[in-house]
Each structure stands twice: as C-alpha cells, then as structure tokens.
Amino acid sequence: MARWEPDARARLANSALDLYLERGFEQTTVADIAARAGVTERTFFRHFTDKREVLFDGTHSLQAGVLEAIAVAPEGSAYDIAGSALVTGSAFLEERGEFAGRRTRAITANPELHERELLKLARLSAAIAEALTERGTANPSARLAAEAAVSAFAAGFERWSGAGESPPLAECIRAALAELRRIVA
C-alpha cells in the first residue's frame, strides 16, 4: 500500500527545480528528484510522465482556466476575448512568482526544456483558436487572434517572472496585449 504523501506533487516539482538549477537538467535523474522529495520513483511516475513534465504542471491548469473563461466570456473581439481569458486563467499563478522565476531560469538554461515550453504554448494557442471558432470566429482569424494573444501572454509572463521587481502578472499581460496592439496598428 502506498504511503500517504501529502502534497507529493508540489514537493516533486520543487525538488526537481532545485536540482535543475543546482546541477543542470541533464545531470538530474528521476531517482535524484524522488530522493530529494522523500518519495519513491514510482510515486514520481504516478504524477509525471517524465522529468520535463514536472515543470509544465501549471500549463495544464492554465489551459483549462483559459478555455473556461473563453466559454463564458461576453461578446467582444476575438483578440480581447483571448487576452482577457489568459489574464483570468493565469490568476492562480500570481502567488507562485518565486517558483515561476526559478522555473524560467531553468527553462532558459536548457534547449530541451525551452522546446517543450514552445510546444506547450503552441498547443495552448491551438486550443484557444478552437474555442474561438466554437464561439463563431472564422479561421484564420481565430488562429491569428489566439497566436497574437498567447504571444503577448508569453512576453508578459516572462517580464513578470524575470529577475527583479515587476508589476503583478495580470498587469504585465495586459501591458503586453496593449503593446502588441500598438505595434501591429
């Protein structure tokens, strides 16, 4: 019978991140992560499929929250709907600033993690585009609106999670959405 493991998931994520920053992603094994978190490797694999996925747990919650927000959004332009949904759906990240900052450092330092991040963002874009078409926006408009909004989200997130003081995440995303509007206009 498995031990009761309160918050094993969060502990695994924190341990993984500590190790990636201490000794590098390549040099860290799942066994190392499990040991640091005080659980077995089997527990690791109950929560995550591989050692990259540990850092992308928030992405799934983000996507779910964004799609929910799009479904209930009032009428508006596709870009505004997608942008506001990204602000709403990422609200839970606001209190994870310290983790996010360390996560960004780990991802920037490793090409493999960076690729995974790009793919997750591309999937988020595709999911948002689909949700927008369900609300009646035709393609390629839905796709272009989704990609533009996700691009602004990523820029805002990077500023927020980067080194030094920054405004709240919501404000960083809104500023990037406005900046993109200004640039493209």
Next chain:
Amino acid sequence: MARWEPDARARLANSALDLYLERGFEQTTVADIAARAGVTERTFFRHFTDKREVLFDGTHSLQAGVLEAIAVAPEGSAYDIAGSALVTGSAFLEERGEFAGRRTRAITANPELHERELLKLARLSAAIAEALTERGTANPSARLAAEAAVSAFAAGFERWSGAGESPPLAECIRAALAELRRIVA
C-alpha cells in the same frame, strides 16, 4: 571517390517526401530514402543530419533571405518591416507550390514533424526579433512584432500550400498580415 551526384539534395528531399506520404514518416528509414533517390546513405548524411531535417531545407534559406531583407529595409514600423521581409524572403518558395503542398500534408500527418515545424518557426521569430533590435526596436516590441509577423506568415503559407487553388504566396502572406492587423486593432 564519391560519384558526381547532380542535385542529390533535391532528389533526396523529393524521395523522402514521396515515402512519407506513401508509407508514413515513422515507417520510412534513411536507407529507404537513399535507395529511392539512387544514392548511398552516406550521401544522405552529407546533406541532412536526420530524416526530419529533409523537410526543413527551405526554412534555412527562408531565414537567411528574411534577415537580409530586414537589414536593408527602409524605415518603417517593426511589424511592417518584418512582414515585408517575410514576403521578400519567401519569394523563392513561390515556384515550389507542389512540393510545399505535399510537405504540408506530410507534416500535418505526423506530430514529430509538426513539432519540428513549430520549433523552426519559433527560431525564425527569435532571429527576426534580434534583427529588429539591431535596427533599434526595443524589446518586448521587437519580439512581439516578430511573432505577430511570423504568425501571419505561417497562416498565409498554410493557405497557399493547402489543398485547392490559391493566390500566390506573397498575396496570401500580405492578406494574413492585414487580417492580423484588423483582428488586433
């Protein structure tokens, strides 16, 4: 001494694409591709690092052409400079419509190829953003302008290379750039 292999590179790309569409990307080996092209495996590896790269030869030429166009572009908004450079840099693709259409089908059919395509586009964005900052556009504006323009380029390219008749590539890209401007405004 190696045989003289006129246009081995193009023949390898065409043979690979034929095989990916006939039997699938997973089911095709480098040996199969080389045999179909009438060259040795060694010749394959002189031209490409792996069987995915065969389909991304144009991406490198595209990126080189786009960066060159940015370097010599007249004053303008970062989005316009990036958009026009993508139109100029992709002109050589215009006569490769048939190959591009089959390539799009092969990439759409395989998640691994689709991931590689996303990464190549992300790298293209990053290179454009860097070229824009060299011209004096600050970040995150340069990055946002580059990502928006590449997003429009990809939508235009997809329309052009998709099934059925379409306007020339340049026109498809310009239409997507205008559409993105309309959506975000």
